[in-house]
Amino acid sequence: MIKACLFDVDGVLIQSIQAHREAWKIFAREMQLAISMAELEKATRGYSTSVCMQNLLGRDLSEAAILRHVQHKEKLASALFKPIESLTPGIVPFLTDLRARGIKIGYATNTERANLESKFVGTPLPELADFIATATDVTYPKPHPEIYLKAAQVLGAAASECLVFEDSPPGITAGQTAGMKVVMLRTDYNQMIAADDVAKVITDFRELTAAAALSL
Numbered sequence: 001m002i003k004a005c006l007f008d009v010d011g012v013l014i015q016s017i018q019a020h021r022e023a024w025k026i027f028a029r030e031m032q033l034a035i036s037m038a039e040l041e042k043a044t045r046g047y048s049t050s051v052c053m054q055n056l057l058g059r060d061l062s063e064a065a066i067l068r069h070v071q072h073k074e075k076l077a078s079a080l081f082k083p084i085e086s087l088t089p090g091i092v093p094f095l096t097d098l099r100a101r102g103i104k105i106g107y108a109t110n111t112e113r114a115n116l117e118s119k120f121v122g123t124p125l126p127e128l129a130d131f132i133a134t135a136t137d138v139t140y141p142k143p144h145p146e147i148y149l150k151a152a153q154v155l156g157a158a159a160s161e162c163l164v165f166e167d168s169p170p171g172i173t174a175g176q177t178a179g180m181k182v183v184m185l186r187t188d189y190n191q192m193i194a195a196d197d198v199a200k201v202i203t204d205f206r207e208l209t210a211a212a213a214l215s216l
Helices: 017-030 037-044 049-057 063-080 091-100 113-120 146-155 169-177 210-214
Strands: 004-007 104-108 131-133 162-166 181-185 200-202
Touching: 004 146, 017 037, 017 063, 037 049, 049 063, 063 113, 091 104, 091 210, 104 146, 131 146, 146 162, 146 169, 162 169, 169 181
Parallel strands: 004 104, 004 162, 104 131, 162 181, 181 200
Antiparallel strands: none
């Protein structure tokens, strides 16, 4: 029986992928990185921004340098992103229906907490969550399962009682490693993951009712 539904943010609750993609392209040009678009996306998709910086610029970066680069990249993305226009179709009715059924709702994102609030401006998403976990709140970001296990613990649900909604390969791995069923939102980033590898594949939340999700 499902007691809690846990949602990634970027690419699941909100469609911010294009803004982040463009921000990373601008950042790479500014840093004069000799990297293809495919390599750039592989290095940055689904990881915390701090880990992305290490993927791109090296593991020997100081914490101060990482923070400086992260703040700059997030500023680029924020300039390109309009939260209220980027809600994933069907997500608000879906979350509202889950709450009406007594299901606990958690958000679990590799985004640092300081960068999360701007993504929710003007949306009802904060009020629809019982708990929000960010990269700031855990020692190990996705693909490690820590963030999903922490959310489950806070919400009072066993891993087997949680349903995860994810789009990125690291996030899907995190949910499955935590022992949870995963619903995947299909994107051009996760074509390598077969439908049989997850509980359900959807394009957006208009394709899945809360009742159907809870029966998976």
